[in-house]
Every structure is written in C-alpha cells, then in structure tokens.
Amino acid sequence: MENQMALSNIRVLDLTRVMAGPYCTMYLADLGAEVIKIEIPGSGDDTRKFPPFKNGESLYYCNMNRNKKGVTLNLKKPEGKALFKEMVKNADVVVENYRPGVMDKLGLGYDVLKEVNPRIVYAAVSGFGSYGPKHQRPGYDIIAQAISGIMSLTGEAGGGPLRTGSAIGDLVGGLNLCVGILAALNARQFTGKGQRVDVSLVDGLVSFLETNTQRYQVDGRQPERMGNRYPSAAPYDSFKAKDGEFVIGCGNDKLFALLCNQVLHRPELVDDPRYDTPVNRLANEAELKVIVEEWSTQHTIEEAVEAVLAAGVPAAPINDIPAVMNDEHIAKAREMFLDCEHPVAGHLRLNGNPVKLMDSMPRLRTPAPTLGQDNEAVYEGVFGLSPERLAELKDEGVI
Structure with a gap:
C-alpha cells in the first residue's frame, strides 16, 4: 500500500509512564504502530503533573505521548485484570516500566500473559534490569548516570562530576527497549512465539562508555574529566x-x-x-x-x-535552544520540530523523529491524548465491548 507506515500492522499496549518507556512507545507510534496508552483512572501518567504547562496541559507529557490512543484502566481490580488479558489476546506488544516484580504481583507478568497470547512480545525497562543483585533498586536517570560511570567522565577538568543536560539514561533506555522490541518482533516471524525483552538504564549507559573502559584497561587509571576535549583526537x-x-x-x-x-x-x-x-x-x-x-x-x-x-x-x-529550533537544516529540512494542535494546550511544536524511513516516513498524526480520551473508541471499536458494559466498568471505577 502506498505510504503505508512501517509498523502499521503492530498493536502495542503501553503501560509506561514518565520518560524511558514513553520515549520507546513514542518511537513505535511515530513509525505507525497502534499504541494504546493505558493510564490509571483519575490521575494518569506522572508527567501529566510535570512542568512546563500550557493551558494546564503538561508539555512534557504532550511531547512523549503524541500519536498514541489514550485509555484508562485500573489493573488492581479483578475486572481490570480480566479486561487487560482480553486486550493482550489481540495485541503484539506489551510495554511496561514498573519496578521488576510489580506486574507479577498484579498477576499480569510475562509468564501469565504468554499463556494468554504466546505471540506477545513483553518488553520492560527499569533502572537495573529484572535480574542481578541490584535489580530491586529504584532507578531514575540521575541514578543511572551516577552508577554507570558516565557522570565520573562528564565535567570540566579539575571540577566535579556532572549529569548531562538531558536525561540521557532514560532516552538511551527507551531506544534500547525499542530496538529489543523490533528484534523480538522479527524473531517471532520465524519462531512463531513472542519473548520477554529486558532493558536496564544502567546497562545502556555502560554500553556508552566506549573507549573510556579500554583506556582504563591499558593503564589502570580512572579517565579524567576533560570538559569538551576528546581523549582520542586533537584539536x-x-x-x-x-x-x-x-x-x-x-x-x-x-x-x-x-x-x-x-x-x-x-x-x-x-x-x-x-x-x-x-x-x-x-x-x-x-x-x-x-x-x-x-x-x-x-x-x-x-x-x-x-x-x-x-x-x-x-x-x-x-x-542554544532558540537557535536549534530555528535552524533551517534541523528544524525545517530535517523536520526535527513538528507543529500540531492539541485540544487543550493549543498550538505546540514537538520534537521530531530522527529516524527517516524514506518510503514510510514517520509522521505526526495526532496530539497526545487527554486522560481516557479514547476509552469508547478503543474498548468498543477495537476490543468489542458493548456500550452497556463500558458504562458498567466506568461506574465500578475499572476505567
């Protein structure tokens, strides 16, 4: 089909919040996947409360959650668990970024869901991964930057360690999760089965240490902070x-x-x-x-x-940021800033997608959903619930 998007045949159930997980599912949605973002009724993704705001809407949330459909579902209620399992039957991917073990406690971990749908790709990103002696530690971006060694390398010579200016640990984690999902979907083509994808923020940044670990092996010394210099070339x-x-x-x-x-x-x-x-x-x-x-x-x-x-x-x-957002090459030719109209926030400029598939280009199709915006369209139109059943679930606080 002409102009068909690369992932238009993939349905994703998105349980993620904040940055690493939503960044991954944003990539999938930009590339055409049907991403159904599932949020807690009444509150939603944590970042709905994160600044900056426009007309009361979080632009943090709007940037990370464009091109997604939005529904609400309480996974702690038995009816919510049952409904989620029904959704899994007709999905390709489940993505979550809870602390390891949370989905198992809910009775919705991979071992359960693969019995519901053996083809499901179950992808999780967390601070330290799902196994290892530190796997239960909480993990935010700054934790990953610190413990991975990246902060020890960042800063001026003679100065203290610095966190990078963006949440690189979360963003790398989201990218790695996206790569893992795409690899698992391809593997499913010849195995017929899904699998679990496990990504750690810390692992991602350790993989970004590049030559610094090699230099340490040569002379046994911690690499020094070098400001803007590079240890392999000059000037x-x-x-x-x-x-x-x-x-x-x-x-x-x-x-x-x-x-x-x-x-x-x-x-x-x-x-x-x-x-x-x-x-x-x-x-x-x-x-x-x-x-x-x-x-x-x-x-x-x-x-x-x-x-x-x-x-x-x-x-x-x-x-600086104004220069980037007005750069003829970056902002215009490469479309790294995209205009959209949000029903509440109004006109927005969102960050573009850096992956350019020349025959199935990523597109900005819809703004980020308001909380529960697509409950009716998804539950009735996609998963076949009746209006009466939908009303019951709403009255019971399930959605």
Missing part, C-alpha cells in the same frame, strides 16, 4: 572567538593539515614533532589550543566556523 574541543565559543573536530592527520595550512596559516605545525601524530597532538593539546585561539579570537563565531568549514574541517557554533 577536538571548544575554542574562543570574539563573541563566544565554537567547536572544531580534527579527527585525523588530513584534517589537521588542512586546519594548519588553510585556516591557521601555520604549515610548519604539520611536521612539528609535537603535533605530527594523533598521540603527540593529544600530549600537547593545551599549547595547541593556545595556537588555535590566537587565530580564532580575532574572528566572530560565524567567521571562524565559516573559515574552518571552507577548509573542509568539521566545525560548528554551539547553538
């Missing part, structure tokens, strides 16, 4: 200009030669034994930075970036 850092700072990324000998010859006009640096190899440049990067800034401080950020790029060397301004 690869932020540099001062007349009106602020910008970045240059010289990742190899060829780029360094271009920088020296065409930008700094210091061709003698190319063969200088202090700078002639990546290892030597790293050993002497402090004095190399002084040399670069002798040139860059004579120019504005725009002038410096244009000169470096004209030489074929990677460079960029350090954009």
Whole structure:
C-alpha cells in the first residue's frame, strides 16, 4: 500500500509512564504502530503533573505521548485484570516500566500473559534490569548516570562530576527497549512465539562508555574529566572567538593539515614533532589550543566556523535552544520540530523523529491524548465491548 507506515500492522499496549518507556512507545507510534496508552483512572501518567504547562496541559507529557490512543484502566481490580488479558489476546506488544516484580504481583507478568497470547512480545525497562543483585533498586536517570560511570567522565577538568543536560539514561533506555522490541518482533516471524525483552538504564549507559573502559584497561587509571576535549583526537574541543565559543573536530592527520595550512596559516605545525601524530597532538593539546585561539579570537563565531568549514574541517557554533529550533537544516529540512494542535494546550511544536524511513516516513498524526480520551473508541471499536458494559466498568471505577 502506498505510504503505508512501517509498523502499521503492530498493536502495542503501553503501560509506561514518565520518560524511558514513553520515549520507546513514542518511537513505535511515530513509525505507525497502534499504541494504546493505558493510564490509571483519575490521575494518569506522572508527567501529566510535570512542568512546563500550557493551558494546564503538561508539555512534557504532550511531547512523549503524541500519536498514541489514550485509555484508562485500573489493573488492581479483578475486572481490570480480566479486561487487560482480553486486550493482550489481540495485541503484539506489551510495554511496561514498573519496578521488576510489580506486574507479577498484579498477576499480569510475562509468564501469565504468554499463556494468554504466546505471540506477545513483553518488553520492560527499569533502572537495573529484572535480574542481578541490584535489580530491586529504584532507578531514575540521575541514578543511572551516577552508577554507570558516565557522570565520573562528564565535567570540566579539575571540577566535579556532572549529569548531562538531558536525561540521557532514560532516552538511551527507551531506544534500547525499542530496538529489543523490533528484534523480538522479527524473531517471532520465524519462531512463531513472542519473548520477554529486558532493558536496564544502567546497562545502556555502560554500553556508552566506549573507549573510556579500554583506556582504563591499558593503564589502570580512572579517565579524567576533560570538559569538551576528546581523549582520542586533537584539536577536538571548544575554542574562543570574539563573541563566544565554537567547536572544531580534527579527527585525523588530513584534517589537521588542512586546519594548519588553510585556516591557521601555520604549515610548519604539520611536521612539528609535537603535533605530527594523533598521540603527540593529544600530549600537547593545551599549547595547541593556545595556537588555535590566537587565530580564532580575532574572528566572530560565524567567521571562524565559516573559515574552518571552507577548509573542509568539521566545525560548528554551539547553538542554544532558540537557535536549534530555528535552524533551517534541523528544524525545517530535517523536520526535527513538528507543529500540531492539541485540544487543550493549543498550538505546540514537538520534537521530531530522527529516524527517516524514506518510503514510510514517520509522521505526526495526532496530539497526545487527554486522560481516557479514547476509552469508547478503543474498548468498543477495537476490543468489542458493548456500550452497556463500558458504562458498567466506568461506574465500578475499572476505567
């Protein structure tokens, strides 16, 4: 079918809240999956109370939950459990981010649900995963950043450890959960069975330590915080200009030669034994930075970036949020900010999806649902409940 979305044949029951889980199911929804977000009656996802707000609606919630249908269901009530099991019979994926064991206590863990539907993919993300000596510890993004080692690497030289400016632990966890779900759905094609996907925020950030663990194995020392520098290349850092700072990324000998010859006009640096190899440049990067800034401080950020790029060397301004949201390439050509109309919040600009499937492009189809917005459409239209039964469940506090 022309313009059919990549995951339009997949139905997801989304029990997640806050960020890691909703970020995963947002990806699935953007790519066309029918995502049914199931929330607690009367209160819903925690982030409905998180700022910033517009017309009383949380934009935190709106950004993470677009393209989803919204229903309410009380899983603590027997009728709610029974209804959820009926929904599982006609679903492909269940996603949750409760602390490990919560769904088992509710009688709705994977061992139960796979008997209801052997093809169900059951995906869970938590701070420490579902097994291991720390698996029962609570886990938020800052906990994952701290215990994974990422915070020990982030910050200025000589300064204290820093959390990154966005919730990278949650976001990486959500991405890993999405990858796991897609892999399990593919495996189901040849096994005929679903499986359980277990993702830990901590594991995700440990996998992002990249060369830092390798450097520790070489010399047995904790890698030092380096600010904006990079331990494998130089000059690869932020540099001062007349009106602020910008970045240059010289990742190899060829780029360094271009920088020296065409930008700094210091061709003698190319063969200088202090700078002639990546290892030597790293050993002497402090004095190399002084040399670069002798040139860059004579120019504005725009002038410096244009000169470096004209030489074929990677460079960029350090954009603030307004600059990013108005960037012609990012915001317009790549559609990384999307306009939508929310029934309560009004006009919104939401973050776009970075995955561009050129024949089945992700789309913003609907704004985030208000609490219980789609109860009737989903329970009656998708799962076949009668209006009378729906009214009974509402009176009983099940939905």
